[in-house]
Structure formats: structure tokens, C-alpha cells
Amino acid sequence: MSGDPSNVPVLVAGAGPVGMTTALALHARGVETAILEAEPADRDRSGSRAIYVHGSTLRTLERLHSGLGTNLVDEGLVWPTRRTLYRGKEVFNRTYDSPGGSGDIPHFTSVPQVVTEQYMLEALADIGVDIHWETEVSSVASSPDGVHVETADGREWETDYLVGADGGGSTVRKEIGSNFEGDQSENAFIIADIEDEGIDDDHPDLERLFHYDAPEADGRNVLLVPFTGGWRLDIQCIEGDDPEELSSTERMREFVRDIMGEEYADSLQWVSTYHFLQVMADSFVDEDRRVLLAGEAAHLLAPFGARGMNSGIADADEAASAIAVALNARTEAVARDEVELFAARREKAAEYNLDAAGQALEYLQGKDPVTILRKEAAAELADYFEVAGEWLDDAPYGPHGAPPIVSTGNY
Structure with missing residues (x-):
């Protein structure tokens, strides 16, 4: 990236999957950007973490950078069988002849998050987007004209827009005065x-x-x-x-x-x-409409239904779209409207995903006597009615629907 690295149109805080997707999405829309990451380049990425990548997410990544989605498909697995047992007894078993569907992008792929991140890093290197490692955001000050960012290494940065994708403990979220609201799972x-x-x-x-x-x-x-x-x-x-x-x-x-x-x-x-948190920020944008939150900086979800990273990548793509329009807007009002529309859409999506993951969490925690009786009855009936076994198989993951918004992705 050429020019003064401390003065780019858009900065992204965080080099996780959501932050890297944001940078890829901005570049795909012709917007120059750079990433500020608190950890070093050789950071520890142990654990498989977000392994389930939805087909809609794969298509988004492929659209943003040719080959990224299909590389993840090549690296991942598509398991053909769903099986459920209840207290040692099989209650559901279904194997699909074509579990991934047809075409280059399957319904999902199962791949460790570290692999997803490595391909994103390679894509960013290909297009020349800088990641400033060991550059932790320490303060954020927004105004109607832009954002002033200070990092822990003493540097100061000026940018038109900032995307906070710096995780559940997000400094960016705290700096703009947005607060997490919600609760956590009873069970560990x-x-x-x-x-x-x-x-x-x-x-x-x-x-x-x-x-x-x-x-x-x-x-x-x-x-x-x-x-x-x-x-x-x-x-x-x-x-x-x-x-x-x-x-x-x-x-x-x-x-x-x-x-x-x-x-x-x-x-x-x-x-x-x-203990899984079920929380979302009370606002996904600052009062000047210059700072946008995405991914775990904006919401933390129980993992049932694999909504976390997938919804974060949808946040990233829509944040980039809003910023690209706002940067080219000829009036401040239009620029603000684009950012507000991003917030309205992604807050609605987060509410839906929180509710869906919450339904699954409540079901799994098993406190409700009616739910307990339904599980027991379904297990008894599964030998005679496949729909009973399929309900037991589906319920731990929450509803299958998508948020009630028009989107290129499902989450």
C-alpha cells in the first residue's frame, strides 16, 4: 500500500476472520484500507474454533476474492450423515447422496478456523492490504469529519471511517460508548x-x-x-x-x-x-456515523447453528458496502443514512441470531418441564414416526431460517 500508512480512507481494527473479510470487501469495492491488529504475526491460533462455514459465507468470500471460497471448499469436509442418539438409543439417522448439493460451492464445509484465516491472509497479501501487527487500538475519537485513532505503540492515525472487528473485548466498542446487553448460559x-x-x-x-x-x-x-x-x-x-x-x-x-x-x-x-454469552451492542455505530462494529465486537452468540463467524462475515460485507457508498456520497446526509442503514440491518440480523441461538441454548439446558417431556415423547415415538426423530436431530441447532432482511448471505 502506498502513501502515508497512518492516513488511509478506512481502518479496520482486528485481523480475525471478520476484520480480514472487511478489508477484502473494501478492496473489492475500490476502497483503500489497512488493518490494525493487537497481536503479533505469529500469534497463537490453537483450537479449531469456527469450523462450520455456511455456503452463503463461502459465496460471499468467493465474490470478494476469486478462489477464496473454493479454496476453503477444497480444504474442508462435507459430512454426509446426520445421526442422533437418546440415552444410548439411535433415534435418527439420515445419509444424503449429495450432502453438499451441486455446483462449486456446497451447502457448507467443515474446516478449522486457522485454515480459513490462512487463506484470508494470503488473499490480503495478494492485493497488497497492510496488516500492522502489534498495533493495538488504545483510543478512538470520532467527529463529523472522520476518526482519530491512537495505538498502544504511540502512533496516531487519521481515517474517514473505522470498522471495529476487534472481538468480544472490543476497545473500539468501549471507546464509542456502546455497551453489551444480554446474559450467559447457565451450563458450562x-x-x-x-x-x-x-x-x-x-x-x-x-x-x-x-x-x-x-x-x-x-x-x-x-x-x-x-x-x-x-x-x-x-x-x-x-x-x-x-x-x-x-x-x-x-x-x-x-x-x-x-x-x-x-x-x-x-x-x-x-x-x-x-459459558456462552448471548449479548449484543446497544448500537453498532457511533453518534457521528464514522465508526461501525462488526462480528464479536457487535455481538456474541452461543455457537448452536454456527451463527458467530458466519454472521460476522455478513456484517463485514455490509459494513464495507455502506462505507464505499458513504465515501462517494455528495452530501453528508446520504453518507450518514448509509451507515445508519448498515446498523439497522445488522442489528436486526443480530437480534434474530441471538434469538435463534437462545432457543437452542434454552432447549439444551433442559430446565423447562414441557421441553423435557417433549424430548422423552419424541424419543419413544422415533421408531414409528421419523418426524419425531428429526425434531430431536434439528432442535439443538435452533431455527433454520435467515434474518428478516434482504441479504446476499443467510446470517
């Missing part, structure tokens, strides 16, 4: 990566498995999902659990052995525990 969850170098599209057991009250996990809910290089194992803690004790290496090896088999007992690669 343990998430682990299990290495399997032999896994590929031809693996004989390539399936997404959900097990209610799994005996192998002492009655806890278990989710097992394949991705390139291994398996994601999610275990839902129950009342009285100590997540730290259960996530110890010794205890997790026992879980892996009991759930997946002795051959995987020594394949544990990464483990973490979470």
Missing part, C-alpha cells in the same frame, strides 16, 4: 479437538453425531463433528460439574476413550471450557 461447555489425520471425504464414519444424555459421558449431552484433520467434541456440563476438573487432560482422555473409542484416547489436541 467443554470443547475439545481430537486429531485424526486419516479423516477425509471418503472416511467410512463421516457423520455429525448428537447424543442426548450419553451414558458414555455420564448422562451429559455430547456433540461430535468432523472437520479437516480431526473431530470436534463438545460436552455439555450438568449441575454440580466442575468444568476445570472435567477438562483436565486425564479426565478428557477418559471421555474421548469412552465416547470415541480406545484408538482416539491419545489423540486429544486442544481443550477449552466456556
